[in-house]
Amino acid sequence: MIPDLDDYKWIVPDFVWDLDELVDIEKLLKALPDADDLAKLMPDFDKIGESLASLKGFLSPGSPGETAFRATDQGYDNDKQFKKGLLGELILLQQQIQQHEEEARRAAGFSSQQKRKVSDKEKIDQLQEELLRTQLKYQRMLERLEKENKELRKLVLQRDDKGIHQRKLKKSLIDMYSEVLDILSDYDASYNTQDHLPRVVVVGDQSAGKTSVLEMIAQARIFPRGSGEMMTRSPVKVTLSEGPHHVALFKDSSREFDLTKEEDLAALRNEIEIRMRNSVKEGCTVSTETISLSVKGPGLQRMVLVDLPGVISTVTSGMAPDTKETIFSISKAYMQNPNAIILCIQDGSVDAERSIVTDLVSQMDPQGKRTIFVLTKVDLAEKNVASPNRIQQIIEGKLFPMKALGYFAVVTGKGNSSESIESIKEYEEEFFQNSKLLKTSMLKAHQVTTKNLSLAVSDCFWKMVRESVEQQADAFKATRFNLETEWKNNYPRLRELDRNELFEKAKNEILDEVISLTQVTPKHWEEMLEKTLWERVSTHVIENIYLPAAQTANSGTFNTTVDIKLKQWTDKQLPNKAVEVAWETLQEEFSRFMTERRGKEHDDIFDKLKQAVKEETIKRHKWNERAEDSLRVIQHNALEDRSISDKQQWDAAIHFMEETLQSRLKDTESVIEDMVGPNWKKRWLHWVGRTKEQSIRNETKNELEKLIKCNEDHPAYLANDEVTTVRKNLEARGVAVDPCLIKDTWHQIYRRYFLKSALNHCNLCRRGFYYYQRHFVDSELECNDIVLFWRIQRMLAITANTLRQQLTNTEVRRLEKNVKEVLEDFAEDNEKKVKLLTGKRVQLAEDLKKVREIQEKLEAFIEALHQEK
Numbered sequence: 001m002i003p004d005l006d007d008y009k010w011i012v013p014d015f016v017w018d019l020d021e022l023v024d025i026e027k028l029l030k031a032l033p034d035a036d037d038l039a040k041l042m043p044d045f046d047k048i049g050e051s052l053a054s055l056k057g058f059l060s061p062g063s064p065g066e067t068a069f070r071a072t073d074q075g076y077d078n079d080k081q082f083k084k085g086l087l088g089e090l091i092l093l094q095q096q097i098q099q100h101e102e103e104a105r106r107a108a109g110f111s112s113q114q115k116r117k118v119s120d121k122e123k124i125d126q127l128q129e130e131l132l133r134t135q136l137k138y139q140r141m142l143e144r145l146e147k148e149n150k151e152l153r154k155l156v157l158q159r160d161d162k163g164i165h166q167r168k169l170k171k172s173l174i175d176m177y178s179e180v181l182d183i184l185s186d187y188d189a190s191y192n193t194q195d196h197l198p199r200v201v202v203v204g205d206q207s208a209g210k211t212s213v214l215e216m217i218a219q220a221r222i223f224p225r226g227s228g229e230m231m232t233r234s235p236v237k238v239t240l241s242e243g244p245h246h247v248a249l250f251k252d253s254s255r256e257f258d259l260t261k262e263e264d265l266a267a268l269r270n271e272i273e274i275r276m277r278n279s280v281k282e283g284c285t286v287s288t289e290t291i292s293l294s295v296k297g298p299g300l301q302r303m304v305l306v307d308l309p310g311v312i313s314t315v316t317s318g319m320a321p322d323t324k325e326t327i328f329s330i331s332k333a334y335m336q337n338p339n340a341i342i343l344c345i346q347d348g349s350v351d352a353e354r355s356i357v358t359d360l361v362s363q364m365d366p367q368g369k370r371t372i373f374v375l376t377k378v379d380l381a382e383k384n385v386a387s388p389n390r391i392q393q394i395i396e397g398k399l400f401p402m403k404a405l406g407y408f409a410v411v412t413g414k415g416n417s418s419e420s421i422e423s424i425k426e427y428e429e430e431f432f433q434n435s436k437l438l439k440t441s442m443l444k445a446h447q448v449t450t451k452n453l454s455l456a457v458s459d460c461f462w463k464m465v466r467e468s469v470e471q472q473a474d475a476f477k478a479t480r481f482n483l484e485t486e487w488k489n490n491y492p493r494l495r496e497l498d499r500n501e502l503f504e505k506a507k508n509e510i511l512d513e514v515i516s517l518t519q520v521t522p523k524h525w526e527e528m529l530e531k532t533l534w535e536r537v538s539t540h541v542i543e544n545i546y547l548p549a550a551q552t553a554n555s556g557t558f559n560t561t562v563d564i565k566l567k568q569w570t571d572k573q574l575p576n577k578a579v580e581v582a583w584e585t586l587q588e589e590f591s592r593f594m595t596e597r598r599g600k601e602h603d604d605i606f607d608k609l610k611q612a613v614k615e616e617t618i619k620r621h622k623w624n625e626r627a628e629d630s631l632r633v634i635q636h637n638a639l640e641d642r643s644i645s646d647k648q649q650w651d652a653a654i655h656f657m658e659e660t661l662q663s664r665l666k667d668t669e670s671v672i673e674d675m676v677g678p679n680w681k682k683r684w685l686h687w688v689g690r691t692k693e694q695s696i697r698n699e700t701k702n703e704l705e706k707l708i709k710c711n712e713d714h715p716a717y718l719a720n721d722e723v724t725t726v727r728k729n730l731e732a733r734g735v736a737v738d739p740c741l742i743k744d745t746w747h748q749i750y751r752r753y754f755l756k757s758a759l760n761h762c763n764l765c766r767r768g769f770y771y772y773q774r775h776f777v778d779s780e781l782e783c784n785d786i787v788l789f790w791r792i793q794r795m796l797a798i799t800a801n802t803l804r805q806q807l808t809n810t811e812v813r814r815l816e817k818n819v820k821e822v823l824e825d826f827a828e829d830n831e832k833k834v835k836l837l838t839g840k841r842v843q844l845a846e847d848l849k850k851v852r853e854i855q856e857k858l859e860a861f862i863e864a865l866h867q868e869k
Helices: 006-011 025-031 035-041 045-059 085-114 118-161 173-191 210-218 262-279 323-335 357-364 378-384 389-395 421-434 450-490 499-519 522-550 555-572 574-595 604-620 627-640 647-676 680-685 692-710 720-732 739-767 769-773 784-828 830-836 840-868
Strands: 200-204 236-241 247-250 291-296 303-307 341-347 371-376 406-409
Touching: 173 236, 173 291, 173 303, 173 840, 200 210, 200 323, 200 357, 210 236, 210 303, 210 341, 210 371, 210 421, 210 450, 247 262, 262 291, 303 450, 323 357, 341 357, 341 450, 371 378, 371 389, 371 450, 378 389, 389 406, 406 450, 421 450, 450 840, 499 574, 499 604, 499 784, 499 830, 499 840, 522 555, 522 574, 522 647, 522 739, 522 784, 555 574, 555 627, 555 784, 574 604, 574 627, 574 784, 604 784, 604 830, 627 784, 647 692, 647 739, 647 769, 647 784, 692 720, 692 739, 720 739, 739 784, 784 830
Parallel strands: 200 303, 200 341, 236 291, 341 371, 371 406
Antiparallel strands: 236 303, 247 291
């Protein structure tokens, strides 16, 4: 009774044929019991033959198990005969079912036309009952075989995972295909191109049961739920594939959610909801960003489905005004793919006239060549609809103004969100077993249950894939050729570096430039630090320390005033100023190296990235907080020292003081010139005059200069009687002047006089080192101001040396570390890289990379597809 299985070796896993290599047959034969005992343990082959016959009949063309696709009905020959073995029995059972159906139809027609007696009606009912019993028996046998097959497949896959097969496991076909779609999704989002690869697009009105149908196909309650509110806020791509364990994982995450555990299911639903809300921009209700999810499990049909937000008729409060149009545009974008399979979900519990999605689907696929219609909530429809013929009209495609490949009726539970998939399946089977829709032949057995739906959708999906994938691969091959030609013409001497490769190149350049900071000589650092620090503190030294001390009567008071003010300055301001100067100097050198063009090797495509890295690094870097404390002690000790050891240091201090005073004198002369206007020479040569205020200030200046000439030892401030005298003298000449203007002018005039006197004093002190060594004993010459400037100069040199050591030993390394951290953060931020590395060259290289990757993966998928055939 067992048929020849040579033609069906492909059904048996590979490891079965290798058993002779792994198992010692002779030992096994010796261990077996006698033939009589063995016969008792043998299975009932008659029952096995009957089960196989039922399974083959279900899968045979023209049988009730065939998908209701009109487009494929003509491709099969229903008259094909098999002469012997179980295949003949399969056909016999199939023909018996068809015969019962035909007799029931003839009897029903004859009864309606001739109005036979009650005995004829009883015969009709009897035939229909017998037909229904046969179908139910057939369905139970099929389910039992499917369950056994599912368990066997699970065992085989688990053994593959454990490495029983000594071969390398490859990616599954559907995973390879899903990976191509993920890459294409990113490519489309970036470059606004369109792919025409098939996927199953699930569309329907809001709360029509789209998500529930998808969950039944995936055999897990994986999506967030809500009572009447919009839950699907962005497209969700679900890749279904077969695997030993029922798990789900996101494309960008390694975490696996165990779909057999309720806590993992709750975590998955929460994660999907969080991702949806995060993808929705502010002021919007739905998003175009796709969430990619993979679901694996034993017995799952391999396919790629995209669950779209439900179509709405009215925008309610809390929604963005453009929500309705956005959902329509998202749905159209997916459905306009000529190879997309449209799974149109219609709520059977509401009036057909209220449907929005059917009109939308009929616009995108008017011929119905790639649409599968699904009527949900049939249990509610049967209760509520007054005429059951209306459901029959829907399933036969006569009610809606749309065409479809096939029509299905499903039940996705009682509306309780806590129902399990198993309980929903049991409820669905129980409903259709007792439904009048089946008993009265309004629905065919192959048109009901989500199980039949998933088989039909999977068959259609793979048929569409096989028909279109090679054409898509050719299209990408042509695109690749065009892009490569464009690159050769525009950038013949440059390598095709994509954004990530360019970032790595820029990263190395930036790190090389940071290392260049360590090559700066100590002398250069100290010169820069000393110069910048003096520019920053010179005003305070002159205005707040030197000038007030210089107004004192004797050297003792001068030194006391200087010491007090230097101590206050060192305790409060000087260390902080020094650290600020050091940090600014480091920034300047860092910026110089980062922005310095290196001749022909310079690539301006990195300029924005380098600038961003520099700014972010400077923002993050902070000088060591303990540096100020140690610096304060060093500066205080340097300023306490008054011992000038040799004539060379003395002369250097004089030179330093002269440069400083000459610079201040030049600034003062400039201020006075702005106050009194141009002198007579400029007035004649440049033909410019003085303003009225400048003329008044000029008269005031002349009067004050007379006052200084009369008293060369005049103090820094004018007495009130002197102000009155000057004002009266000016009024006598017809010049009305305000006392504040007199004091303001006096400040600049006296300052100029003092600076000139101080410069003359410097010149006199050039020969004062000898007297300094004798502590100015028996000498009228006092050079305490030279000693002050020597102390300041020495403090600057010691501070610059200390800061240079901190820079080279600590801060440059910390800066380099910060640069690396910034570059690592930028490397993980794709949006930042897209923003900072821009231009036609980058975009073209990115295009090339994506197209090559897509083409290679498509070719690998096509090769695997041919091998599976």
